Amino acid sequence: MKKERLSGLFLRISLTMALIVTLSVMSGTTAQSAEETINIGFLAALSGPDAGWGLPGITGNQIFIDRVNAEGGLLVGGKRYKLKMYKFDDEAIGSKALQGARQLVLEHDVKFISAIGGNPADATHPFLTKKKVFYATLISTDIMPDRPYLIGGGDVTPRIDMLRPLYHKINNPELKRWAVTSQDDTIGKTCQAWEVGSAIAEGWDIVYDKHFSGETEDFAPVVTAILATKPDVVSLNLTYPTYVTLIIEQLYLQGFKGIISANYIDTESVMQKVPIEYMEATKCANSFPLFDDPWWGEPSWQHDFIKEWNAKYGPGTPGDVHRKITGIDWDHVIMLKLWAHGAQLAGSFDPDAILKALRSAPSIPTILGPGVMYGKEMWGIDNMISPPVPIAEVKADCKCKRIQAHLRFEQWFESRKDTIIKVVKDKGQYYDQRK
Amino acid sequence: MELTTFIQTIANSVVSGSIYATVAVGLALAFGVMQMANHAHGEFFMLGAYVVYVFYALGGMPFPLAVLAAIPTIAALGLLTERLIFRPTRGNVLAGFMATAGLTWILQTAAGRIWGLGFMKMIPTPYMGSANIAGAQIGLQRVLIVPAACILLGFLWFFLHRVRLGKGLRACAQDPEAAALQGISINKMTALAMGIAGAYAGVAGALMAPIHAVTPYMGRDLLITAFIVVIVGGMASIEGAVLAAFLLGFIHTFVTTIFDATSAVMVGVAFMAFILIVKPTGLMGRVKA
Numbered sequence: 001m002k003k004e005r006l007s008g009l010f011l012r013i014s015l016t017m018a019l020i021v022t023l024s025v026m027s028g029t030t031a032q033s034a035e036e037t038i039n040i041g042f043l044a045a046l047s048g049p050d051a052g053w054g055l056p057g058i059t060g061n062q063i064f065i066d067r068v069n070a071e072g073g074l075l076v077g078g079k080r081y082k083l084k085m086y087k088f089d090d091e092a093i094g095s096k097a098l099q100g101a102r103q104l105v106l107e108h109d110v111k112f113i114s115a116i117g118g119n120p121a122d123a124t125h126p127f128l129t130k131k132k133v134f135y136a137t138l139i140s141t142d143i144m145p146d147r148p149y150l151i152g153g154g155d156v157t158p159r160i161d162m163l164r165p166l167y168h169k170i171n172n173p174e175l176k177r178w179a180v181t182s183q184d185d186t187i188g189k190t191c192q193a194w195e196v197g198s199a200i201a202e203g204w205d206i207v208y209d210k211h212f213s214g215e216t217e218d219f220a221p222v223v224t225a226i227l228a229t230k231p232d233v234v235s236l237n238l239t240y241p242t243y244v245t246l247i248i249e250q251l252y253l254q255g256f257k258g259i260i261s262a263n264y265i266d267t268e269s270v271m272q273k274v275p276i277e278y279m280e281a282t283k284c285a286n287s288f289p290l291f292d293d294p295w296w297g298e299p300s301w302q303h304d305f306i307k308e309w310n311a312k313y314g315p316g317t318p319g320d321v322h323r324k325i326t327g328i329d330w331d332h333v334i335m336l337k338l339w340a341h342g343a344q345l346a347g348s349f350d351p352d353a354i355l356k357a358l359r360s361a362p363s364i365p366t367i368l369g370p371g372v373m374y375g376k377e378m379w380g381i382d383n384m385i386s387p388p389v390p391i392a393e394v395k396a397d398c399k400c401k402r403i404q405a406h407l408r409f410e411q412w413f414e415s416r417k418d419t420i421i422k423v424v425k426d427k428g429q430y431y432d433q434r435k
Numbered sequence: 436m437e438l439t440t441f442i443q444t445i446a447n448s449v450v451s452g453s454i455y456a457t458v459a460v461g462l463a464l465a466f467g468v469m470q471m472a473n474h475a476h477g478e479f480f481m482l483g484a485y486v487v488y489v490f491y492a493l494g495g496m497p498f499p500l501a502v503l504a505a506i507p508t509i510a511a512l513g514l515l516t517e518r519l520i521f522r523p524t525r526g527n528v529l530a531g532f533m534a535t536a537g538l539t540w541i542l543q544t545a546a547g548r549i550w551g552l553g554f555m556k557m558i559p560t561p562y563m564g565s566a567n568i569a570g571a572q573i574g575l576q577r578v579l580i581v582p583a584a585c586i587l588l589g590f591l592w593f594f595l596h597r598v599r600l601g602k603g604l605r606a607c608a609q610d611p612e613a614a615a616l617q618g619i620s621i622n623k624m625t626a627l628a629m630g631i632a633g634a635y636a637g638v639a640g641a642l643m644a645p646i647h648a649v650t651p652y653m654g655r656d657l658l659i660t661a662f663i664v665v666i667v668g669g670m671a672s673i674e675g676a677v678l679a680a681f682l683l684g685f686i687h688t689f690v691t692t693i694f695d696a697t698s699a700v701m702v703g704v705a706f707m708a709f710i711l712i713v714k715p716t717g718l719m720g721r722v723k724a
Contacts, residue, residue, distance in 0.1 A: 047544075048652070052553035184697045212696035215656040217647065218454065220447040220577070221691035221699075228440040228692070242555045242648040249646075253565040253574040254443065272559045273645075322551060 041104035046089035057332030094123030136335030145380035153384035154334030179208035179231035197423030288327035446571035452684030459664035461635030477654025483640025505641035513633020669720020
């Protein structure tokens with residue numbers, strides 16, 4: 001009797017253990033097959049006057065996300081994670097950006113936010129710093145030591161504005177007179193200060209260094225004032241593309257024959273106002289290269305991106321956005337790709353681990369070429385990715401711009417930084433002066 | 436300032452004054468004369484530019500015809516605004532102003548939804564190149580604005596002073612009750628004023644589409660300039676608005692050339708404040724702003 005009871009007990013224990021083992025194996029299998037998703041945010045002007053800097057960026061980010069998800073997800077720490085994007089329209093207003101940041105972080109637990117920057121960066125950084133969420137700005141001047149998770153540099157501003165004086169000096173050593181203007185907003189003033197410092201460091205005489213009001217409707221007097229200083233180069237620094245078109249039109253109409261240089265020139269818009277031969281003669285040097293430029297080679301990430309963009313968002317497609325691809329379509333994705341790469345290097349989505357991994361990497365692949373985390377002497381913290389800067393000129397044969405040079409920034413800056421930083425400080429635009 | 440720069444600045448000032456006058460004259464009629472403070476005047480201007488974008492840049496219609504198409508289109512919008520907003524709020528300038536502020540946002544959003552947001556619309560310059568006028572280089576498209584402004588302003592002056600309907604409109608502005616007793620319909624006159632104001636804003640936007648950044652928000656900054664012109668000129672004076680437009684054009688252009696464009700905005704507003712302190716009725720007005 002006792003023996004029977006013992007064998008019954010043994011049987012029950014065995015069955016229970018078998019059940020536990022089966023359940024634990026099953027639950028383990030379930031956990032392994034469950035799809036884990038990491039959310040990212042897109043917090044930028046999707047409507048209003050600044051939408052041109054934000055809205056198109058959604059397409060590039062979505063293409064990247066679709067590619068990653070098609071491969072099964074982002075491989076981090078031996079596991080694959082699907083990516084999902086949530087959007088919020090901040091209309092470039094600080095208070096709305098903070099509302100958006102809260103929603104994206106608290107409701108959707110986003111780990112990374114693509115943004116334009118500027119006032120929204122100022123408004124959101126205390127909250128995002130507390131929550132340890134990455135905020136990727138298009139405007140490197142947003143980077144500050146007290147914003148440890150704010151990263152930038154995917155957009156070439158202001159490195160392009162600092163390298164253009166070097167580029168033109170190399171190509172035209174006989175030229176001397178540099179005129180520069182941009183709108184009188186915070187970013188215009190800061191970027192122009194960095195450009196003026198760089199131009200002085202390269203031996204240019206600054207003959208015009210002023211800003212125009214963002215409300216300017218008529219650029220004829222602005223251009224008359226610039227031309228009165230008899231410049232060899234007219235640089236438009238970070239002047240917004242719409243103003244760039246109108247200023248170049250005036251330069252053409254008022255007979256300027258020197259070199260035109262800018263952060264970004266929307267070639268097609270300018271061509272509506274100015275003969276392409278004039279644009280070629282004055283170089284119209286700028287960055288934000290076209291991704292169908294043969295310079296990238298075949299096959300290339302850039303050419304594939306164009307093909308994919310046209311297939312998803314081009315004319316006649318279900319996602320037709322009724323416009324051509326712009327530089328902003330790929331401008332935001334540089335930083336998203338950087339963050340994803342950082343997570344893979346770190347094997348974790350922990351932001352401190354990602355930053356540490358990125359900063360210790362000797363070379364980081366980016367859309368514009370291999371880069372390094374840099375910027376301590378410009379912004380007080382190494383939170384700027386610094387890939388090579390492409391410089392393009394307008395060519396009449398293709399009626400488009402074509403890359404002419406691909407310049408590295410860090411070594412050049414190291415050799416010129418004392419002069420440049422002194423000028424920036426004299427203008428009150430160094431990071432610790434703008435707090 | 437060198438002589439060539441001086442001549443260029445004079446020429447720039449004349450063009451700038453013509454632009455301001457063309458934009459502001461419609462507002463001067465609606466607001467200054469008929470007390471209809473149309474906050475959406477800048478958006479009427481914007482829609483005039485979009486008419487050119489649609490018919491000329493997209494549709495391939497000749498530029499002059501596209502400009503003409505803007506006149507009835509935006510005049511109709513003016514009539515609609517009078518009927519739906521200004522007539523119900525008559526006697527309360529602020530109510531009309533606030534209601535049309537709402538209309539501003541509706542029109543901006545609608546334009547953004549229909550034609551897209553982002554950078555400026557691509558509108559080819561119909562008359563590329565420049566004219567050399569006494570050593571000054573002025574774009575042909577901008578040269579065109581000067582005679583166009585003269586014709587538009589001359590026509591309005593003729594209409595208000597020589598045509599019976601125009602005289603009736605002025606009578607309504609001076610004393611609505613007395614005008615009504617003479618058999619003049621106030622409703623018809625306010626509708627007429629808004630129709631003309633719309634047509635003028637529309638044609639101004641259409642003419643300037645190739646030289647202006649065409650976006651849904653292009654009217655926003657122009658509205659402030661237009662109000663400054665109307666107030667400085669004198670609330671009920673078309674002639675005053677024209678004078679103020681040219682004065683502002685000269686001040687703005689010279690300050691920009693000699694100093695910078697940011698200072699020019701400040702000086703322009705300071706000029707308005709100075710005029711209103713010295714002469715509260717404006718340059719040629721008879722009623723206080």
